[in-house]
Amino acid sequence: xxxxxxxxxxxxxxxxxxxxxxxxxxxxxxxxxxxxxxxxxxxxxxxxxxxxxxxxxxxxxxxxxxxxxxxxxxxxxxxxxxxxxxxxxxxxxxxxxxxxxxxxxxxxxxx
Amino acid sequence: xxxxxxxxxxxxxxxxxxxxxxxxxxxxxxxxxxxxxxxxxxxxxxxxxxxxxxxxxxxxxxxxxxxxxxxxxxxxxxxxxxxxxxxxxxxxxxxxxxxxxxxxxxxxxxxxxx
Numbered sequence: 001x002x003x004x005x006x007x008x009x010x011x012x013x014x015x016x017x018x019x020x021x022x023x024x025x026x027x028x029x030x031x032x033x034x035x036x037x038x039x040x041x042x043x044x045x046x047x048x049x050x051x052x053x054x055x056x057x058x059x060x061x062x063x064x065x066x067x068x069x070x071x072x073x074x075x076x077x078x079x080x081x082x083x084x085x086x087x088x089x090x091x092x093x094x095x096x097x098x099x100x101x102x103x104x105x106x107x108x109x110x111x
Numbered sequence: 112x113x114x115x116x117x118x119x120x121x122x123x124x125x126x127x128x129x130x131x132x133x134x135x136x137x138x139x140x141x142x143x144x145x146x147x148x149x150x151x152x153x154x155x156x157x158x159x160x161x162x163x164x165x166x167x168x169x170x171x172x173x174x175x176x177x178x179x180x181x182x183x184x185x186x187x188x189x190x191x192x193x194x195x196x197x198x199x200x201x202x203x204x205x206x207x208x209x210x211x212x213x214x215x216x217x218x219x220x221x222x223x224x225x
Contacts, residue, residue: 043216
C-alpha cells in the first residue's frame with residue numbers, strides 16, 4: 001500500500017494561504033487521498049478527501065496532480081486556529097487495516 | 112449527537128494490572144479502530160473491526176486485545192500493563208461503505224503505566 005511523505009513542519013502568516021504538500025508516489029489507482037488535522041491534545045478531525053479530481057469544501061481545497069503522485073491541501077485564509085498537525089493518508093476503500101497515520105506536518109500560523 | 116465517547120479520559124495504572132479502555136459510538140458506523148499516539152511517532156493503529164463480530168490486527172497489536180460484541184462498542188484491553196504502553200489512546204469509527212477513510216475520533220484516553 002502507498003506511503004506518504006510530508007514535511008515535518010511549516011509556517012504560514014495569518015490570513016495567507018497555507019499550502020501543505022504530500023507525496024504519495026506509489027499510490028494505486030483505487031486509493032484515495034485523505035487529509036486530517038489534529039489540534040493539540042484533541043482527536044484528529046477529517047478535512048477532505050479525493051480520488052483524482054480536485055475537491056473543495058468549507059474547510060479546505062485538495063489539489064491532486066494528474067499523475068496522482070502528490071497532492072496539496074490548501075487552507076485559503078489561515079487563522080491562528082488552523083495551527084495543528086496535518087496528516088495525509090492514502091487508503092483503499094476496504095483497507096480497514098491500512099488507515100495508517102504518519103507523523104504529519106506541524107503547521108504554525110503566525111500572527 | 113455525541114459521536115465517539117471514550118472512558119476514562121485519563122488513568123494512572125500500576126504495571127501488571129489489567130485495564131480496559133471503553134469506546135462507544137452512536138453513529139451506527141460499521142468500522143471501528145484503536146490508535147495509540149506517542150510523541151514523535153504519530154498515530155499507530157493497534158486493532159480494528161470492520162463489522163460487529165470481527166476484529167483485525169493493526170501495526171502494533173501486541174499486548175492488546177479487542178472485542179466487538181455489537182455495533183456500538185469496541186473496548187480495548189491491556190491484560191497486563193507495562194510502562195511502554197503509556198500513551199494517549201484514540202478510538203475512531205467510520206462508515207467505510209459510504210465514506211471510506213473518513214474517520215471520526217474520540218477525544219482520547221491518556222494512560223500512564225508506572
